[in-house]
């Protein structure tokens with residue numbers, strides 16, 4: 001019968017070929033041609049088209065053509081960058097396929113969710129995403145979150161015969177179900193196509209960038225208008241006035257900025273993926289960089305999640321297991337009576353678990369929950385193999401983080417394992433109960449995770465037809481069997497990662513479901529808990545958000561026995577304090593806290609589907625140190641965006657200055673750069689080095705400064721551009737121009753020199769700007785360190801970029817027709833020498849600025 005044995009593999013393959021993979025139809029994004037067209041029809045592009053058209057009308061065809069070339073190059077460049085960013089993002093998505101347990105050929109096996117077909121029997125457990133529309137055949141204390149389909153936030157109870165929908169989540173219990181529809185035939189597919197139109201909300205970075213672009217454009221257009229007016233007043237012809245206006249506006253508009261940012265975020269995301277951190281949307285890269293607080297759970301993130309049961313306390317005494325790692329041959333130390341009791345306890349604990357230990361090369365490894373696998377290993381070590389039969393369980397109330405226990409009905413018995421606080425109160429009072437509490441404190445004090453195991457006989461259970469979803473009526477009058485102590489070694493990388501977080505000014509708190517004493521011991525072992533601090537328990541957290549925030553707002557806070565709802569309150573309270581919060585979660589009910597946090601972090605290896613889908617960042621290796629690595633990369637990416645913004649804007653100052661000088665002189669000082677030259681500067685010098693700066697690697701000290709959430713265009717950046725780098729470039733440029741004119745005998749007040757002299761002077765100005773930008777590219781690599789300390793060759797891409805820039809300069813000067821179109825000629829020796837001075841001038845000014853700023857702020861980047 002299909003429902004029991006599942007499909008045969010070939011049948012599944014046939015159905016897969018027939019129905020197609022179990023994926024939702026691609027959300028209708030704009031077709032490529034339309035996205036390509038969009039690069040030529042956005043606001044700036046339209047402005048430039050109008051400018052080009054006016055240029056033709058005004059009888060300046062070269063200008064018209066040049067503007068069109070700018071629009072085309074910018075559009076193609078932006079499209080290519082966005083396509084690259086998109087490819088990177090989809091590659092990241094593909095790195096995290098969802099898996100499902102199915103039964104095929106009578107055996108449970110894990111397959112990719114996309115491979116599930118109609119007729120498959122799927123085995124689901126709390127936290128799983130339901131892979132298609134299905135009908136439940138087994139449903140034990142099962143609830144499903146259907147909010148994404150129905151909007152109903154309360155989980156819905158499911159019983160055998162009920163239907164479930166693809167895309168919803170199993171919140172509680174476990175189930176088996178027969179898949180009835182997959183992929184585009186599911187109910188979700190219908191709804192998804194309805195909602196495909198909805199656009200995601202804009203991220204802070206996106207808003208910030210729009211702000212920057214809007215400011216610069218407003219400035220550009222106002223300057224353009226101003227120059228138009230001034231030139232007319234100065235008696236210039238309409239034609240020339242228009243030329244100026246276009247030149248000024250085109251020079252200042254940062255057409256290439258947005259795509260460069262997107263690409264830089266995509267590269268950041270790719271580098272994070274290389275370090276086992278997958279971001280689920282690009283903007284998270286930047287938010288990660290400004291993280292100020294990390295709430296991390298313990299098991300698996302700070303510890304290795306390689307559990308072994310090392311101690312069993314029973315009323316008859318203690319049993320210890322000792323062995324290298326925890327081997328199947330671990331030595332059993334304890335009295336005969338205690339070992340007998342421990343055996344019984346181990347069998348009960350194993351029956352109340354689904355995780356199993358698999359023997360590989362003389363060591364146990366976990367299949368399923370590592371803690372439950374450790375209990376299985378314990379049972380196998382203590383009991384006879386034939387006593388461990390899996391098929392007697394009649395009903396299972398699976399673990400959930402609110403009840404903190406798991407119960408099973410086996411034969412006429414109820415077996416319960418769980419957190420001692422949640423099991424001991426259900427036991428009949430006895431002297432054993434009193435003695436166990438000191439054993440519990442002792443075990444937990446050594447960092448062991450402690451579980452209590454209990455049992456009772458259920459009268460007449462063979463007759464139960466339908467077990468209740470809530471086991472409350474059975475979970476009473478239990479007899480305590482004892483306690484198990486499980487050891488889970490801390491990860492080796494954690495101590496160093498905590499150090500780094502501390503240096504980076506990021507506070508770290510442990511938020512765990514475990515016992516306070518266990519939490520304190522582990523936190524002390526890894527150097528998180530400070531000696532003067534104590535552990536707070538979830539139930540003692542104040543209700544008031546402000547009080548809660550104040551209580552937790554310090555490095556090394558440890559909060560134990562936290563419920564998912566308390567986790568959400570912790571997230572809100574810390575954000576109320578102004579923190580940019582990263583919070584980890586792997587459980588079924590962690591979704592809301594992960595969504596609330598600025599960066600929700602889920603576990604890729606051990607977490608649930610629910611947590612992964614709510615998260616912004618998925619740790620492929622579950623390691624705390626990976627979060628710190630991702631923060632580092634986030635900071636590096638933000639620094640890169642600032643780098644090329646600085647570079648772009650400096651160029652703008654140099655391009656604008658000739659117009660300002662000309663206007664201020666009332667048209668008596670010749671114009672050093674023409675509109676065509678500016679267009680060529682924008683394309684010839686800006687594009688490639690900006691890209692190269694966007695790919696700069698993180699500096700070694702990026703984690704040695706406190707986190708800051710500053711505007712992209714903050715005062716430091718403005719001062720550097722508009723008071724230091726920009727003016728120095730501009731002065732050099734105007735000097736090269738003036739020296740050339742001066743040596744040719746021209747003086748202010750004289751009539752303009754002849755065209756040849758003007759062309760050579762303008763060529764000198766042009767050359768100077770390229771050379772200055774050449775130095776500027778290196779200066780922009782750091783906000784605090786001069787380029788020679790970074791090593792000139794450490795950004796290979798930049799070397800290529802400046803080499804191309806130099807070749808472009810030579811071409812623009814020496815290829816006759818190009819030079820003629822630009823209206824300049826190769827510079828004279830004096831012009832060139834003056835221009836060359838721009839290189840040391842920019843580097844020196846940058847060096848002085850960095851020194852002074854460094855001394856004042858002690859800042860390092």
Ligand SMILES: Nc1ncnc2c1ncn2[C@@H]1O[C@H](COP(=O)(O)OP(=O)(O)OP(=O)(O)O)[C@@H](O)[C@H]1O
Pocket residue numbers: 297298299300369371372399401404405406417418419420449450451511512513514515
């Ligand atoms: N499968 C299980 N069966 C029974 N009890 C369990 C199970 N898993 C955990 N517990 C108990 O519930 C407590 C809370 O577990 P939970 O999984 O909520 O903690 P957590 O938040 O994952 O902890 P951590 O921060 O260590 O990852 C544990 O300390 C343990 O006592």
